[in-house]
Amino acid sequence: xxxxxxxxxxxxxxxxxxxxxxxxxxxxxxxxxxxxxxxxxxxxxxxxxxxxxxxxxxxxxxxxxxxxxxxxxxxxxxxxxxxxxxxxxxxxxxxxxxxxxxxxxxxxxxxxxxxxxxxxxxxxxxxxxxxxxxxxxxxxxxxxxxxxxxxxxxxxxxxxxxxxxxxxxxxxxxxxxxxxxxxxxxxxxxxxxxxxxxxxxxxxxxxxxxxxxxxxxxxxxxxxxxxxxxxxxxxxxxxxxxxxxxxxxxxxxxxxxxxxxxxxxxxxxxxxxxxxxxxxxxxxxxxxxxxxxxxxxxxxxxxxxxxxxxxxxxxxxxxxxxxxxxxxxxxxxxxxxxxxxxxxxxxxxxxxxxxxxxxxxxxxxxxxxxxxxxxxxxxxxxxxxxxxxxxxxxxxxxxxxxxxxxxxxxxxxxxxxxxxxxxxxxxxxxxxxxxxxxxxxxxxxxxxxxxxxxxxxxxxxxxxxxxxxxxxxxxxxxxxxxxxxxxxxxxxxxxxxxxxxxxxxxxxxxxxxxxxxxxxxxxxxxxxxxxxxxxxxxxxxxxxxxxxxxxxxxxxxxxxxxxxxxxxxxxxxxxxxxxxxxxxxxxxxxxxxxxxxxxxxxxxxxxxxxxxxxxxxxxxxxxxxxxxxxxxxxxxxxxxxxxxxxxxxxxxxxxxxxxxxxxxxxxxxxxxxxxxxxxxxxxxxx
Amino acid sequence: xxxxxxxxxxxxxxxxxxxxxxxxxxxxxxxxxxxxxxxxxxxxxxxxxxxxxxxxxxxxxxxxxxxxxxxxxxxxxxxxxxxxxxxxxxxxxxxxxxxxxxxxxxxxxxxxxxxxxxxxxxxxxxxxxxxxxxxxxxxxxxxxxxxxxxxxxxxxxxxxxxxxxxxxxxxxxxxxxxxxxxxxxxxxxxxxxxxxxxxxxxxxxxxxxxxxxxxxxxxxxxxxxxxxxxxxxxxxxxxxxxxxxxxxxxxxxxxxxx
Numbered sequence: 001x002x003x004x005x006x007x008x009x010x011x012x013x014x015x016x017x018x019x020x021x022x023x024x025x026x027x028x029x030x031x032x033x034x035x036x037x038x039x040x041x042x043x044x045x046x047x048x049x050x051x052x053x054x055x056x057x058x059x060x061x062x063x064x065x066x067x068x069x070x071x072x073x074x075x076x077x078x079x080x081x082x083x084x085x086x087x088x089x090x091x092x093x094x095x096x097x098x099x100x101x102x103x104x105x106x107x108x109x110x111x112x113x114x115x116x117x118x119x120x121x122x123x124x125x126x127x128x129x130x131x132x133x134x135x136x137x138x139x140x141x142x143x144x145x146x147x148x149x150x151x152x153x154x155x156x157x158x159x160x161x162x163x164x165x166x167x168x169x170x171x172x173x174x175x176x177x178x179x180x181x182x183x184x185x186x187x188x189x190x191x192x193x194x195x196x197x198x199x200x201x202x203x204x205x206x207x208x209x210x211x212x213x214x215x216x217x218x219x220x221x222x223x224x225x226x227x228x229x230x231x232x233x234x235x236x237x238x239x240x241x242x243x244x245x246x247x248x249x250x251x252x253x254x255x256x257x258x259x260x261x262x263x264x265x266x267x268x269x270x271x272x273x274x275x276x277x278x279x280x281x282x283x284x285x286x287x288x289x290x291x292x293x294x295x296x297x298x299x300x301x302x303x304x305x306x307x308x309x310x311x312x313x314x315x316x317x318x319x320x321x322x323x324x325x326x327x328x329x330x331x332x333x334x335x336x337x338x339x340x341x342x343x344x345x346x347x348x349x350x351x352x353x354x355x356x357x358x359x360x361x362x363x364x365x366x367x368x369x370x371x372x373x374x375x376x377x378x379x380x381x382x383x384x385x386x387x388x389x390x391x392x393x394x395x396x397x398x399x400x401x402x403x404x405x406x407x408x409x410x411x412x413x414x415x416x417x418x419x420x421x422x423x424x425x426x427x428x429x430x431x432x433x434x435x436x437x438x439x440x441x442x443x444x445x446x447x448x449x450x451x452x453x454x455x456x457x458x459x460x461x462x463x464x465x466x467x468x469x470x471x472x473x474x475x476x477x478x479x480x481x482x483x484x485x486x487x488x489x490x491x492x493x494x495x496x497x498x499x500x501x502x503x504x505x506x507x508x509x510x511x512x513x514x515x516x517x518x519x520x521x522x523x524x525x526x527x528x529x530x531x532x533x534x535x536x537x538x539x540x541x542x543x544x545x546x547x548x549x550x551x552x553x554x555x556x557x558x559x560x561x562x563x564x565x566x567x568x569x570x571x572x573x574x575x576x577x578x579x580x581x582x583x584x585x586x587x588x589x590x591x592x593x594x595x596x597x598x599x600x601x602x603x604x605x606x607x608x609x610x611x612x613x614x615x616x617x618x619x620x621x622x623x624x625x626x627x628x629x630x631x632x633x634x635x636x637x638x639x640x641x642x643x644x645x646x647x648x649x650x651x652x653x654x655x656x657x658x659x660x661x662x663x664x665x666x667x668x669x670x671x672x673x674x675x676x677x678x679x680x681x682x683x684x685x686x
Numbered sequence: 687x688x689x690x691x692x693x694x695x696x697x698x699x700x701x702x703x704x705x706x707x708x709x710x711x712x713x714x715x716x717x718x719x720x721x722x723x724x725x726x727x728x729x730x731x732x733x734x735x736x737x738x739x740x741x742x743x744x745x746x747x748x749x750x751x752x753x754x755x756x757x758x759x760x761x762x763x764x765x766x767x768x769x770x771x772x773x774x775x776x777x778x779x780x781x782x783x784x785x786x787x788x789x790x791x792x793x794x795x796x797x798x799x800x801x802x803x804x805x806x807x808x809x810x811x812x813x814x815x816x817x818x819x820x821x822x823x824x825x826x827x828x829x830x831x832x833x834x835x836x837x838x839x840x841x842x843x844x845x846x847x848x849x850x851x852x853x854x855x856x857x858x859x860x861x862x863x864x865x866x867x868x869x870x871x872x873x874x875x876x877x878x879x880x881x882x883x884x885x886x887x888x889x890x891x892x893x894x895x896x897x898x899x900x901x902x903x904x905x906x907x908x909x910x911x912x913x914x915x916x917x918x919x920x921x922x923x924x925x926x927x928x929x930x931x932x933x934x935x936x937x938x939x940x941x942x943x944x
Contacts, residue, residue: 062877079876081869103876121876147879194888214883237890256884287897289884673894673912673919677885680892686903 002592003369007360007662011379012349012651014337014666015674017057019303021066021076022292026246031294031301032074033309034063037352037392040076040086043330044528045296049311050546050582051334052528055086055093056410057352059390065106069130070113077104077118083128083135091457092410092439097135099126108151108160117160119148125162125171141176144169150198155205155248159223163198168211170223180226187215188233200242202251212239212253218263220277232279234261237679241302243295252300254290257679259283260302260312285310285329288678305676307331323578331649331668332601334530336584338652338664344402344420345656346382347664352392355407357383357425360662382425385416399445404466406452408440413454417469430471437462444490451513453499455490461501463513475516477501491532493539498555500541502529508543510555520558525549531598533586538593544583548576550598550607563609570613575620576641579603587654599653604663605643614639621645895919 017037024031031043038057044050062079069075074086081103082096101120108117109130116128116135123144128135150163159179162169170180186192197214204210208229209221216235221228237256244251249265262281268274288305295301298317303309309330318325337350345360359380365373387393387409396407405416415430442455452464452471459479465472491500498519502508507524511517522543531544540561541553549572552564560568581601589595596607603621614620621643647653652664799805885891899911913919 060873062873079873081873102872105876121872147876195883197883238884669898669912669916672898673916675894677891677893678897680890680897681900683900683904686900 002659004659004661005363005373006647007656007660008647009347009358009360009379009662009664010667010670011358011381012338012347012664012666013670014349014351014651015671016307016331016333017352018288018291018305018307018675019309020063020291022294022301022303022309023066023068023074024243024294024296024301025068025072026297028072029296031296031309032066032068033292033303034066034076036062038063038078039392040066040074042074042088043309044546045299045311047527048546048548048582049328049330049580050528050530051330052546053088053091054335055091056394057392058410059353062103064104067107067109067116069109069116073130075107075109075116075135077107079103079105081120083107083116083118085135090459091441095134099137101126105147105149106151106162108153110153110157111155112157115157117151117153119151119162121147123147123164125151125160127173127176139176141171142178144178150201152201152203152209154203154207154223159203161201161203161209161211161223163201163211163213165195165197168198168201168209168221170209170226180223182209182221182226182228184211184213184219185215185217188217188231197238199238199240200253202242202244204244204248210242210244210251212242214238216255218242218253218261230277234279235259238289240289240291240304241293243293243301245295246297250295252293252295252302254293254302254304256289257681258286258288258290258304258306260285260290260293260300260310262300262314283310283312285312285327287672288675305678307671307675328580331671332581332651332666334582334584336652339397340652340654340656340662341398341402342400342654342656346398346402347662348396348398348405350393350396350407353387355383355385355387355393355396355405356381357385357398357405360656383418383427385427387414395440395443397443397445399449400447401449404445404449404452406443406445406454408438408443408454410439413437413440415452415471428469430469433471434473436460436476437464441488442490444492446492446496447494448496451496453490453492455488455501459503461490461499461511463499463516477511477516477518489529489532491534491541493534493555494536495539498534498539498541500532500534500555502532502543508532508541508553510541519555522551522553525551530582531584531586533588535588535593535596536590542586542596542598544586544598546582548572548579548583550583550596552596567613570615573614573618573620573641574616585652585654589655589658591658597653597655599650601650602648603643603645604647604650604653605641608640608642611638611640614641 017035017039019033020036021034022031029044029046031045032040033043034040035057038059038061040055040063041051042053044052060080061082061084063076064079065077067075072088074088076084076086077099078084081101082098083104084096085094087094099118099120101118101122101124103121104118105121106119109115110117114130115138116130118126118128120126123146125141125144125148127138127141129138144162144164146165148162148164152161154160158173160171160173162171166184166186168182168184169178170182171177172179184196184198186194186196192215194214198211199214200212202210203223207223209223211219211221213219216233216237216239218232218234218239219228220230234253235255235257239253239255241254242251251263252260253263254260260283261279262283263277264280265275266278266280268276283300283302286302286304286306286308290302290304292304293300293302299311299313301309301311311328311330313325313327315321315325339348340346341348345362347358347360349356349358359382361375361379362377363373364376367373385405387407389409389411391409391411394408394410396405398405402420403418405418407414413433415433417428417430419426419428436456437454439457440454441457444453445451446453450466451474452466454462454464456462461477463474463476465474489502492498497512497514499511499513500508501511505524506521508522508529510519510521512519522541525545527545527547527549529543530546533542534540534555535542539555541555543551543553545551551568552561553559554561579600579602583598583600586596586598588597594609596609598605598607618639620641647663647665649666649668650663651666652662654662656662883889895911895913899913902909902911902915909915
């Protein structure tokens with residue numbers, strides 16, 4: 001494999017934002033997650049829990065509610081008072097409609113999917129009609145005294161329950177008047193000065209209203225009489241979210257202490273027909289508040305301030321008990337946030353509102369395998385580039401020669417030219433960027449840094465030629481007629497002839513840059529692409545999918561390579577397929593065409609195509625074999641996949657030159673150190 | 687009346703005469719005041735003075751002037767008229783000033799607004815609302831001849847606003863400032879409500895450091911508190927502590943030297 005010096009980088013201060021709302025869509029098995037910075041991410045739960053789409057955030061858009069409507073339409077409401085509909089095909093915001101009620105706290109879609117209810121700051125509940133292309137205001141319900149923090153429809157669509165501060169109201173939908181007003185105790189069997197905030201309500205079809213509040217209680221109310229039926233005190237802190245399953249036999253609640261409780265409807269004795277709600281399972285997968293929970297038919301989904309998304313499949317609901325039934329915790333991003341300039345040893349870090357440019361340190365010492373070499377020159381923070389405006393940065397890139405930086409937000413595209421004199425760097429902005437470049441999903445520079453490739457969210461690919469201090473628009477590849485599909489990933493061949501682009505569903509398109517036309521399309525695969533790269537010299541396109549399959553496609557021959565067919569026939573090792581995190585970057589060694597370097601969050605692997613492939617019986621993760629081991633053992637365990645788990649959690653890994661690697665790690669402890677304060681827990685013995 | 691106080695300084699009679707005239711006028715007026723119904727205490731105070739001044743006037747030995755009621759009344763009316771005139775003049779002056787200021791304001795506002803042709807276009811343009819920051823106006827390509835556009839856009843507030851895009855000319859965007867302050871304040875109040883209810887007083891929150899340190903304490907192999915294990919923790923506090931220690935040492939050295 002060779003010996004490498006590894007730059008271990010830990011100064012990327014990446015802190016993801018906390019999860020605020022979660023909405024599960026049953027028809028497509030997709031999960032929409034909205035974060036505190038306004039980003040909305042769509043996870044495809046059947047494609048190995050891969051984040052396939054995302055909408056960039058906005059500073060003023062404090063999303064407080066998210067819901068799916070009929071026909072795969074996603075709506076969100078926030079504290080800026082607007083209802084936003086997202087276009088899932090074009091990956092932009094369709095429209096934002098002001099609800100004129102002040103900040104929006106809650107939103108619920110009717111069971112039939114055609115009406116939308118919004119609970120506002122001024123105490124009004126507004127009903128909107130969902131028309132095929134927009135939403136239309138229908139009427140207001142009776143106005144309440146305090147803000148409406150949670151809403152829930154009765155499955156028949158005739159009544160709704162609205163949770164506010166210190167009380168819950170039940171409305172009749174036809175008349176719009178409040179039928180019952182149920183007052184909630186401020187504290188369990190006591191009086192407290194703090195107001196009781198009803199964070200969540202759920203309406204069951206037998207008329208029971210379940211409410212969760214800030215005093216730590218889960219209460220069952222009878223909506224016909226407006227009385228309290230049962231009271232469960234489950235936590236010392238707020239219970240912040242509730243989600244009921246479709247069959248209404250189980251529901252899940254999330255507390256501020258990070259515990260998620262599962263309630264189930266069980267019969268009182270083994271052969272009686274009478275059932276009651278019992279708290280069955282506690283799960284402690286979070287350290288901070290669990291602000292959003294969702295209940296899919298087979299799993300409990302929770303997300304909160306500690307930024308993890310936890311999907312816990314329920315054992316009794318899962319049909320096949322294999323690795324799919326294990327706990328999934330999504331912590332690290334599924335996209336690349338770091339780009340690297342190999343010639344100048346520069347790293348560009350992408351944050352939500354700024355970019356940082358660092359130069360790697362250097363060392364003159366040498367050592368043996370496993371040594372830590374002292375730095376003769378420290379890593380240097382060269383540039384801190386803040387973006388103007390409230391929008392988040394979608395993507396960014398630095399050219400391989402290090403003289404161009406480009407990044408894009410929803411409304412603008414920025415291109416900067418960097419000049420290096422001795423140790424100083426100066427920045428110059430290229431003005432008057434064309435408008436069609438904005439909302440780019442992926443930016444890539446060619447190897448010789450003369451061309452810029454931009455994939456926009458409308459499905460088109462733009463090629464820009466870069467000249468000294470200015471640019472010239474060369475060509476735009478339009479998407480196939482009829483489809484508006486956003487191109488998410490780009491790869492360019494080192495010789496500059498081929499450009500590969502992958503969308504969200506169709507296959508990978510390969511374009512010929514010299515003749516500016518489509519060359520071929522790799523056949524579509526039912527799992528989304530997570531990483532793309534084109535090898536030098538051989539021009540083989542290596543594609544990694546979210547189900548951990550890796551394909552190699554030869555571009556000049558327009559077919560899969562021999563090696564790819566062999567490994568598809570044999571299949572990957574079962575441990576390889578059971579990894580949870582997707583492969584986010586693929587790169588190649590300039591002198592060794594048989595090596596492919598790829599990494600995911602917890603390992604990096606060099607695939608040696610000349611060595612035999614492992615079958616299920618061989619050991620996948622070999623430790624580095626010592627030289628004095630016998631040849632027999634070495635022959636038995638030598639296979640193509642050389643995996644190392646030394647550096648984790650990895651955000652980025654690349655080959656800088658023949659003997660140097662750079663690995664950007666982000667230890668979880670450093671993320672936790674910057675989170676908001678958690679609830680104090682009293683533990684025995686401390 | 688007995689003269690209780692002897693006069694200390696004898697002022698020359700000429701001065702007395704001068705004094706006498708206004709004094710006599712005052713006397714007359716005082717008398718008239720008495721006739722007109724002024725408070726008796728004032729009248730009661732006056733006779734004393736009258737007597738004293740008459741005492742001074744005795745040097746002059748002039749008979750007091752006779753003023754008819756009509757003339758005094760005319761004088762009083764003159765006085766009132768004069769006062770009324772001055773008040774009216776003041777009022778008109780103030781009005782003028784106010785008018786001038788209003789005009790000045792209107793002119794300034796007009797200067798701030800975009801020229802008429804753009805405003806016309808705005809009212810006839812489509813109703814699409816796009817949110818843009820005003821910083822963009824400064825850099826967007828203005829394809830108008832007059833520079834008033836630039837001035838107008840430069841003076842706008844730098845906040846996120848709702849805009850209306852102008853029909854065919856999408857090279858710049860206009861801002862609508864009305865109602866944005868109210869919306870912002872409501873949003874801030876809502877965010878403050880959430881912050882207060884989750885992290886405000888009465889909630890049982892602790893720092894991440896203490897939270898993790900408790901966990902370390904409960905592990906089977908006990909570890910130290912998180913702030914000591916992680917070097918990056920509490921760098922500001924450590925810096926402050928270092929600075930304080932240095933200053934304290936210096937102080938200690940100074941006092942020990944003495």
